[in-house]
Amino acid sequence: MNGTHRKRLFWSACAGIFMFGLVLAILGTLFGLPEMRERLGGLSLAQQGDVFLALFFGVFLATLVAGPSIDSFGNKVVLTLSAALVTAALASFAAAESFPLAALAAFVLGFGGGGLNTSTNALVAELYAAERGAMLNILGVFFGFGALFMPLVAASVTDRLTIPQLLLIGAALAGATTVVYLALSFPPPSEPAGFSLFATLRVARFPGVLLFAMILFFQSGNESSIGGWVSTYLGSIGASPRVATWVLAGYWAALMFGRLLSAWLLRSMTKASLVLASAIGSTIGVLILLVGSSVTALAAGAVVAGLSFAAIYPTVLAMAADRYQRLAGTVFGLLFAVGLIGGMTFPWALGHVSERWGLRAGMVLPLFGAIMIALLVGVVTARSKPAVAAGG
Numbered sequence: 001m002n003g004t005h006r007k008r009l010f011w012s013a014c015a016g017i018f019m020f021g022l023v024l025a026i027l028g029t030l031f032g033l034p035e036m037r038e039r040l041g042g043l044s045l046a047q048q049g050d051v052f053l054a055l056f057f058g059v060f061l062a063t064l065v066a067g068p069s070i071d072s073f074g075n076k077v078v079l080t081l082s083a084a085l086v087t088a089a090l091a092s093f094a095a096a097e098s099f100p101l102a103a104l105a106a107f108v109l110g111f112g113g114g115g116l117n118t119s120t121n122a123l124v125a126e127l128y129a130a131e132r133g134a135m136l137n138i139l140g141v142f143f144g145f146g147a148l149f150m151p152l153v154a155a156s157v158t159d160r161l162t163i164p165q166l167l168l169i170g171a172a173l174a175g176a177t178t179v180v181y182l183a184l185s186f187p188p189p190s191e192p193a194g195f196s197l198f199a200t201l202r203v204a205r206f207p208g209v210l211l212f213a214m215i216l217f218f219q220s221g222n223e224s225s226i227g228g229w230v231s232t233y234l235g236s237i238g239a240s241p242r243v244a245t246w247v248l249a250g251y252w253a254a255l256m257f258g259r260l261l262s263a264w265l266l267r268s269m270t271k272a273s274l275v276l277a278s279a280i281g282s283t284i285g286v287l288i289l290l291v292g293s294s295v296t297a298l299a300a301g302a303v304v305a306g307l308s309f310a311a312i313y314p315t316v317l318a319m320a321a322d323r324y325q326r327l328a329g330t331v332f333g334l335l336f337a338v339g340l341i342g343g344m345t346f347p348w349a350l351g352h353v354s355e356r357w358g359l360r361a362g363m364v365l366p367l368f369g370a371i372m373i374a375l376l377v378g379v380v381t382a383r384s385k386p387a388v389a390a391g392g
Contacts, residue, residue: 005185006127010135012184013120013127014142015177016079019086020120021146022170023113025252026090027055027106028228029150029245036163040102045232045359047099049351052228054103056344058110059117063340066118067333076186078119083178085112090171094164112174114340121314122332125321126187133271133318137263140314144256147227151249155242208380209331212320215275215376216339218369219312221346222282225366226251226309228347229359230289230302236359239295247295251302258310271315272381278315279374281308286367290360305366312373313339319380342369 030036031051037043043051062082069078089109096102121136128135154166161169230251234244258278265274285308288301320331346365354362 008184009127009186010124010139012079012180013123013139015180016083016116016120017139017143018146018149019083019174019177020113020116021143021148021252022150022173023055023086023109023116023146024224025147025227025248026109026150026167026170027052028231028248029154030163030166031228031232039097039163040099041097043099044355045351046355047351048232049348049355051099051103051106052224052351053344053348055106055110055113056224056340056347058107058112059114060110060337060340060344062111062114063118063333063336065333066115067122067331067336070119070122070189070333072189074186074189075119075123076181076184078115079123079186080178080181082112082115082119083174083181085109086116087171087174087178088112090167090174094167094171114336118332118336121317123186125317125332132321133266133315134263136314136318136321137259137266137311140259140262140310141256144252144259144310148249148252148256151231151245151252155245155249208323209320209334210338211376211380212316213335213338215316215373215380216313216335217342218372218376219309219316219342220339221342222286222305222366222369222373223255223309223313224343225346225350225369226286226289226302226305229350229354229362230298233289233359233363234295234298237293237295237298243295247299247302250299251306254303254306255310258307259314261307262311262315265311266315271319272377274311275315275319276374276377276381278308278311279370279377282312282370283367283374284308286363286370290363290367 031043031048037048066078066082085108089105089112093102093105093109096105120139124135124139125132150166150170153161153169227248231241231244231248234247235241239247262274282305285301285303285305288304289298292298292301317332317335320335346369350362350365353365
């Protein structure tokens with residue numbers, strides 16, 4: 001593959017992960033606006049958590065299917081279908097005016113987003129075998145761009161655009177991404193023997209895979225909890241919707257900047273050391289969110305959390321890809337699937353805990369997740385061995 005074509009594929013992966021960032025951030029942005037909950041019939045905090053659950057359940061199911069589909073049929077099929085589903089789901093969300101319709105649209109949105117997430121990461125890991133850690137972190141920057149896009153638009157022009165218009169802007173971007181994937185050629189599948197859903201379960205037997213998966217379980221739960229609830233949390237202490245949305249934008253901007261910084265830091269430190277330092281920083285950021293009482297303190301906690309979260313997910317993926325090179329798509333599928341169980345359950349549980357005891361009590365959940373990541377990375381570091389290419 002020549003260098004020009006590889007760059008085109010990398011930029012197409014960046015477009016896909018941008019859309020996945022938009023998918024994960026859009027509900028947190030919209031639910032920070034009181035009119036969104038009113039539009040859907042006056043959602044309770046528990047129902048808001050249920051909509052997040054539907055979104056992440058869609059991502060979870062797509063992740064189970066996407067990994068072996070990539071290895072069997074290639075990235076082009078998965079990316080094109082996934083982008084088309086995101087387009088349809090955002091358009092459907094724009095028309096939804098009830099909780100059931102919103103939950104259904106959220107599920108389809110998550111299913112398409114999950115395919116984009118798995119396939120873009122697997123594609124970049126394949127394209128840049130010698131520099132996976134740095135390139136996956138750079139890819140993650142575009143996830144941050146996507147996650148930042150909708151909060152910035154909402155905070156800047158919320159008085160000029162309606163909620164359906166915001167959603168249709170996202171649908172137009174996803175539609176353009178679908179067209180790009182249709183036009184490009186991609187590398188052939190690595191395991192063209194045929195699709196097997198059980199392949200995702202078989203790779204769980206590889207040494208260390210479940211340990212990596214548990215780190216991503218807590219990390220995905222933390223990212224989705226803070227990204228989905230921080231604007232609502234700010235609103236609960238009296239911040240205006242615009243201020244709350246700007247704080248959410250600051251969280252995603254910090255996550256994006258952190259991934260740029262991580263790509264640079266990996267030149268001088270090991271992947272495991274970077275993840276451990278990030279886990280400690282995450283604990284500090286979420287603790288500030290838990291105990292802070294002013295908008296300034298909560299904004300600082302959100303920024304510290306985003307900056308610290310940044311390196312964990314892509315660097316753990318790079319560590320796994322270093323070890324399991326031949327079946328990277330399927331291994332990524334399993335890691336994402338376990339991670340998305342955390343992504344599903346954390347914001348859902350936070351909503352139900354908050355409904356009963358208040359949003360501050362709900363913030364204990366991501367603090368617990370940050371502490372567990374630090375402990376698990378300590379185990380990875382203690383058990384680390386020279387990376388080998390696993391064949392099964």
